[in-house]
Amino acid sequence: MLSQIRSLWEVLKHTFVKADTVEYPEQRRELYPRYRGRIILTRDPDGEERCVACNLCAVVCPPDCIALQKAEDEDGRWYPEFFRINFSRCIMCGFCEEACPTHAIQLTPDFEMGEYDRQNMVYEKQNLLIDGTGKYHDYNFYRVAGMTINGKNKGQAENEKPPVDVKTLLP
Amino acid sequence: MARIQIDGQFYSVPEGNNVLSTCLSLGLDLPYFCWHPAMGSAGACRQCAIIQYKDEEDTRGRLVMACMTPVTDNLRISLNAEQARQFRRDNIELLMTNHPHDCPVCEEGGECHLQDMTHMTGHNLRRYRGRKRTHNNQNLGPFINHEMNRCIACYRCTRFYNEYAGCDDLQVFGIHNNVYFGRFEDGALESEFSGNLVEVCPTGVFTDKTFSAHFTRKWDLQTAPSICVHCSLGCNISPGERYGELRRIVNRYNGDVNGYFLCDRGRFGYDFVNSSKRIQHPRIKQRNACIQTAKEHFHQLLTRAKRTIGIGSPRATLEANFALRSLVGETNFFSGIEDTEYQLLQTVSQIIRDGGIHSPSMREVEQADALLILGEDVTHSAPRLALSLRQAARNVSIELAASALHVPSWQNAAVREIEKQALTPVFIASIGRTRLDDIALDTYHGSPDYLANFGFAIAHYLDSSAPEANALDADENKLAHTIAAALKQAKRPLIVSGTSCSSLAVIQAAYNIAKALPSPNRQLTFSLPECNSLGLALMAGNDLQQAFTAIEQGQADTVVILENDLYRRAEKQKVDAFLETAEQLVVIDSLKNPTTEKADLLLPAASFAESEGTLVNNEGRAQRYFPVYPAPDSICASWQWLLGTMENSSWQHHDDLTTACAQAFPDLTAITQVAPGADYRVKGSKIPRQPHRYSGRTALHANIDVSEPGQPTDSETPFAYSMEGNMAQVPPALLPVVWSPGWDSNQAINKFQEETGGHLREGDAGIRLFEVSGTLAWFNGIPKPYISEPGVWEVMALPHIFGSEELSLQSPAIAQRLATVCALMNPLDAEQAGIDNGDCVIISDLSGASLLTTVIQIDTNLSSAGLLCITAGHPKFQALKMGMQVTLRKFNSDSEVGS
16 A cells, blocks of 8 residues: 555656656757767768778678678779668668778768658668768778778888888898 | 597597698697698798697697697697697787788688688787888789788798699799799789689788679678589589679589689689670570560471471580480480591590590599600690699609608608609600690600500500501600600509590590500590580580581471580581571570571570589589579570470479489489489578678668568579578588688688598589490501691691680680780791791681681791691681691782792
C-alpha cells in the first residue's frame, strides 16, 4: 500500500520537472560533431578528393551497404570511379569512418534522411562528396604515403630521405 | 622418420627437411619471408627464428633460423619461447622501418604476406621516428608494376627470376640498406614467367599492372576453380570477377600440374573475356536477335537442312564437342583441325594410349635426370613446361650434393654452387635457337626432316632393333652417340617433343627414342597446340578437308561451327569457298573473328570464365573448369545452345552430357570423376564462390534497383554465387580461393597441402585418363632430307608465347608484347639471295601472287637451308601457312630473289 502511494507521488512530482524532450521539428537539439549521422566524403586541405578507394570501409560495413571501384587519375592518385552507399541499409555504426585510413569518409550530425521512395536512399559519389575537410582539417594522406603522385616525387613525402642512387659505388 | 619435440609436444616427421618447412607442414604458424617451398631456403630475412635446445636438460637453448636447420632425430625446439618471439617481433620491426605508409593504395593490401607476418608477430605500433629510405621505380613493361619502396630485401624475386626461371635482366643492385631489385634500365621484363613475381614477392613491390587497371581487393573477387585455356598444359587457375568483369588470374595450386607458377600468357591473357570483340547478342543475318528467336531459328535451320555437318574445336570443351557430335551425328562431325595437325594428334593420342610409355605430369617432369627435346621451343609452345624442364636440369647436381656432400636440396645457395660441376644431360634438337639453350649440354639445329632423322638415329643407337636412319655427318653422328649414351645411363630419362614442327616423323622419332630407352622409368611428353587438342583427338571425328569436300560436292548444305576460326586452320580461298557454298552457316563463338563475320546465324558463346567443361591436357589428364560468374542474359555456353535445339533429348544438364560423353568413348570413361556433379553438397550447402568478407552486397546493384535481386542460381555445378556455405570442409582441390585464418596471402596454401610443396590434401584436381599399357611397333617412316630448290622457301610457322595463341591475342597487355613481325632466315640463304638483315621483302606463292610484305631477320642459329620462319598464328602472317612454298622479292626491286 505504502509503496503504491510512493510510486504515485514520484510520478506526480515529474509533472513539475522541466521536460527533456523538445518539440521536434520546430525545435532541434544541438548535435555534437561526432554524432553518427549521414555519411559524407571529404576533401584534403588542398581540395583534392581524400578517398583513395582502398575498400576498407566497404569490407568493414556490417550490412555491406558500400560499393565502390578504384580508378587512377593522370596524377597517379587513386580515387573511386563510383562510390555508392545504400542508406536504406546503413545502420550508422561508424565502422567505415573508423576503418578509413585517409579520413575521407566521415559521419555527420545529420539524420534527417526520410524519403517517400526508397530508391532515393541510394547515394552516389556526387551526393556524398563535400568541398571541405570535415572534422579533420590537416590530414593529407599523400603527404605521408610513399607513392609518387604528380607534384610529389620519391623522397618528398614527410620523413623521407631522397631516393637512393643505386649506381653509386659509395657505401 | 625422426621424432622431434616442439614446445613440449612430440611429432614424428620425415628426416632431412628443414625445420621451417616441417613446422608449416605440421600446421604450426611460424613467420617467414625468404623461404619458398619451390625455391628452398636462403636465410636472408632472419624472420623464422626459433630456439633450439641441445638436449632434454638444456634450459637456455640457442637462437637458430628454422629454414636453415635440418630436422634430425631427437631435435628439441621451441617456437613460442619468449626470446624467439621477441627476436621475430624486433626483426619485423626493423624490416618495417623503411616500409612506406602505402597499404590503402597498394594492390597487395588484403593478400599481403608482409601484413600477415607483421600481424602474426604482434608488431602493431611503429616506434621508429627516423626518415625512410626511398627508391625510384622503373617501368617494367605492360605486365608488372614496380614500387621499390615497399621492399624488405628477402631476395625472393631475384632467386625466382634468375635461378628458378633462368633469366638475368632483373638483378639486385647496391649494398646494405640500399639494395635495389630491378633492371639495369627501364624496360619490359624479358622472362616469360615474370608474372610470378607478383605472387612470389611477399610485399607489394611487384604487382599485376593489368589487375591494377580494374583493381579489386582479394576479398571482393568472386572466384571458381578454373583451367587455363591458352595452351595444352592445363594449368590450374583462379580467375577473379567483380561487377561482371573478369579482373585477374592467379595461380591455383595443383601439386601435379603447375605447382606454384604460371606463365605470362596464362596470367595476363585473360582480358579477351572483357574485350570489345565479344559477341554480345545472337545475330541472324547480321541483325541482333533475342535468345528465344535465335534458338527457334537454329532449330528451324536444322530441321530444314538436307544434311548438317558440325565442325568441332580443340579449344572447346569435351562436352561442347560431344553435344555437337550428338546433334549432327557421328558421321557428320568433323574435328575442325587442319589435316596435318589432325594426323599428328591422332598419332600422339595413339602413343599416349597404347605406346606403353609413361606420359609425365609436370611434377614428374621435374624429377627427370636426362632430357632430350626434339623439335620444340618449349618456352613458346608449352611455356609452363619449360619452367619444369629447367628444374629437371638441376637434378644431377641435387643428387650429387645429397650423396657426396650431404647437402640437402633445400640448401639453395650451396646446391646452386655445385651446379657448375655436375650438369644434367640436357640436349635440344630444334629448328632454331630456343629459350632453354642455356641449360643444354649440346644443341642440334635443322629442318624438321633432319630433326626426325637425327631422332631416328639416336633411337637406333639406343636399341639396334630400331630402324636405322639415313647417314649423318661425322659431327652429328658423334652428338647422336653422346645423346644415346647419356639417355641410356639415366634413371628417369625424359623425351619432349610436340606438334610445333608439324612433322609426323619428329613425333614418331621421339616415340622410337623413348621406346628404345632401357630405363623402366622412361617418360615421353608432347606439347600440343591447344587446350583440348588431345580431348578432341580422342573423340576422333573426321578432318577438316572432308568437311570441305562434303560441302563442295553438295552432300551437305548446313554447317555448324563450334568455337573455331577456320581462317586460322586452312588457306583463305578454301575457307572462303567453303563458307560461301554452305547454304546456312551457324557459328557459335565468343569473340568476333573472320569466320563469325560470315555466319548466317551467330550464337554468342560464354567464355571459359562464364561456363563449365572438361578439358584433356597434353598429359592425358582430364580437368574441369567452372563458371566464375554467370554469363549475361544474351549469352549461353556452347553446350547450352546445342542442347537447347536437340529434340526429345533426355539430357538437361551439363552433368548429363558429361556422363553421356563418358559412356560414348571408352577412353573418356573417367571424366565423370574429374569433379563432383551439381548435386554435391558440403554440410548441406553448395560451395560458395565469394569469400566470407565479400563486400557491398546491398549496394552493388542499388543504382539499378534498391531492392536487392536474388543471387543467381547455378544448377550445373556444385558452386553457388554466394558467400554462404562451409568453406572449412571443402576438399582443397575444389577451393575457389585460398585463405586460412591469419593467412590472407596466397601462402595460405601451406594449410591445404599434405606437406609444403606437396600434393593437396584429399588429392590434386583432375584425373589421368591413361596409364602405361601396350606397346607400338617401331615407326619407320624415316624422312628423306628436304632439299630446297633455289629461290623457293618453305614456310615454318614457329610458335611464340605472345602472338601464336588466338584468344590471348585479344588481351591488350599481351598485344603490347607481341612477337616482332619479321621472318627469320639462315645467313647462307640470305647471302645467296642477296638479302641483308632488316631488308623488306615481298613474299609470294609459287603462282606469283604476292601474299605479304615483311622484314627479314637473319638468324645464325637457323642452320637448314630453304626455311623461312615466321610466328605461327600471328595475325600479320595469316596468309602464310605451315609448309607453304613461297618465293621472295625485295621490296622496291622487281628482281626475284635467289633466281
